[in-house]
Amino acid sequence: MLQITDQDLTSFNTLGLQAHARALLRLQTPDQLPELTRLAARHASVFVLGGGSNVVLVPNIDSLVVKLESRGVGIYEQTDSHVIVEAHAGEVWHDFVAGCVERGWNGLENLALIPGTVGAAPVQNIGAYGVELDQRFHSLVAWDLRKGRAVEMGAADCGFSYRNSFFKQAKPGRWLIVKVRFCLPRQWQPVLSYPDLQRHPVLAQAGASTTAQQVFDAVCEIRRHKLPDPAVLGNAGSFFKNPVVGADVLDAIRQAHPNVVVYPQPDGLYKLAAGWLIDQAGWKGRRMGPAGVHDRQALVLVNHGGATAQDIESLAQAIREDVERRFGVRLEQEPVRVG
Numbered sequence: 001m002l003q004i005t006d007q008d009l010t011s012f013n014t015l016g017l018q019a020h021a022r023a024l025l026r027l028q029t030p031d032q033l034p035e036l037t038r039l040a041a042r043h044a045s046v047f048v049l050g051g052g053s054n055v056v057l058v059p060n061i062d063s064l065v066v067k068l069e070s071r072g073v074g075i076y077e078q079t080d081s082h083v084i085v086e087a088h089a090g091e092v093w094h095d096f097v098a099g100c101v102e103r104g105w106n107g108l109e110n111l112a113l114i115p116g117t118v119g120a121a122p123v124q125n126i127g128a129y130g131v132e133l134d135q136r137f138h139s140l141v142a143w144d145l146r147k148g149r150a151v152e153m154g155a156a157d158c159g160f161s162y163r164n165s166f167f168k169q170a171k172p173g174r175w176l177i178v179k180v181r182f183c184l185p186r187q188w189q190p191v192l193s194y195p196d197l198q199r200h201p202v203l204a205q206a207g208a209s210t211t212a213q214q215v216f217d218a219v220c221e222i223r224r225h226k227l228p229d230p231a232v233l234g235n236a237g238s239f240f241k242n243p244v245v246g247a248d249v250l251d252a253i254r255q256a257h258p259n260v261v262v263y264p265q266p267d268g269l270y271k272l273a274a275g276w277l278i279d280q281a282g283w284k285g286r287r288m289g290p291a292g293v294h295d296r297q298a299l300v301l302v303n304h305g306g307a308t309a310q311d312i313e314s315l316a317q318a319i320r321e322d323v324e325r326r327f328g329v330r331l332e333q334e335p336v337r338v339g
């Protein structure tokens with residue numbers, strides 16, 4: 001039987017924000033979803049928590065907090081050209097990717113070392129080093145908590161776009177992602193478009209014979225060097241999305257800043273590096289109370305110790321206003337606010 005407990009969530013979020021849930025439910029298997037549906041009906045709101053690596057938790061959370069901890073990875077289907085691998089929501093994303101590479105199921109290696117769970121990965125269509133989840137996505141099983149039934153969803157249903165999906169826009173707590181399936185090609189080609197990978201000595205030397213394990217190792221090495229480890233310094237990775245702007249906005253910025261970092265998009269728009277904008281505005285390494293901007297990565301806000309959601313959000317707001325005043329671009333927060 002499912003047990004509701006009250007739980008300190010400070011160690012359940014990578015920012016290390018002090019937070020407390022009055023009601024937490026941990027599910028070990030999808031068979032418990034009907035019981036969850038009955039219990040959830042007694043609560044005004046529900047929040048699904050994965051590894052807590054993309055959330056800003058307020059100190060007192062009134063929602064019923066649900067953690068899907070079911071585990072398991074296996075082959076769902078095989079064809080001549082692809083292996084379709086299915087993983088349960090509670091799998092740790094990085095361990096899942098590492099296991100796939102070990103078994104020769106290649107295609108997810110560029111997404112190594114992203115914190116969090118498999119179940120959360122489709123929510124913001126995780127992406128890194130030239131690959132986004134939707135490029136390897138096959139389908140998923142979600143539980144509709146309002147109707148109390150499982151639903152199969154393909155890519156079109158999930159509405160993926162840059163750090164966004166149907167689930168990120170939906171009412172929190174309505175949909176629980178239970179299993180996710182990935183379509184991995186047998187004829188694998190490495191994705192080495194990202195400059196850090198092109199510059200990596202092992203990959204440069206391997207050339208056409210680069211293996212997925214080498215890409216995986218290189219991505220882990222680069223990430224460990226560039227990003228603060230949440231176990232050492234609380235953070236939620238990139239705090240802002242890279243803003244996408246039209247040619248008119250880009251031209252205006254270029255007049256004053258000819259070296260602006262920009263990535264042209266296939267649809268004719270331009271993605272600006274939010275970290276560059278924040279850095280140019282002089283925020284790198286700055287602190288406001290216990291909240292700060294990382295001293296090597298301007299896009300990463302950190303908890304120097306004892307910060308609350310309010311400390312992080314005051315800093316984020318100050319950065320947002322300053323960047324908008326200087327560049328005319330409004331930064332959008334990436335982590336989800338809970339509470």
Ligand SMILES: Cc1cc2nc3c(=O)[nH]c(=O)nc-3n(C[C@H](O)[C@H](O)[C@H](O)COP(=O)(O)OP(=O)(O)OC[C@H]3O[C@@H](n4cnc5c(N)ncnc54)[C@H](O)[C@@H]3O)c2cc1C
Nearest residue numbers: 048050051052053054116117119120126127128177236237
């Ligand atoms: C150091 C660091 C580096 C990072 N690097 C990257 C990166 O390179 N690329 C990137 O895209 N992200 C990155 N992130 C962000 C984060 O790792 C991802 O967004 C990750 O997918 C969040 O997983 P989680 O399990 O921690 O989700 P949580 O933070 O617990 O939840 C995030 C959202 O997903 C929802 N959710 C969680 N589980 C489920 C489920 N089973 N069903 C339905 N909804 C669910 C939550 O309700 C919430 O809305 C980074 C974070 C950190 C701390």
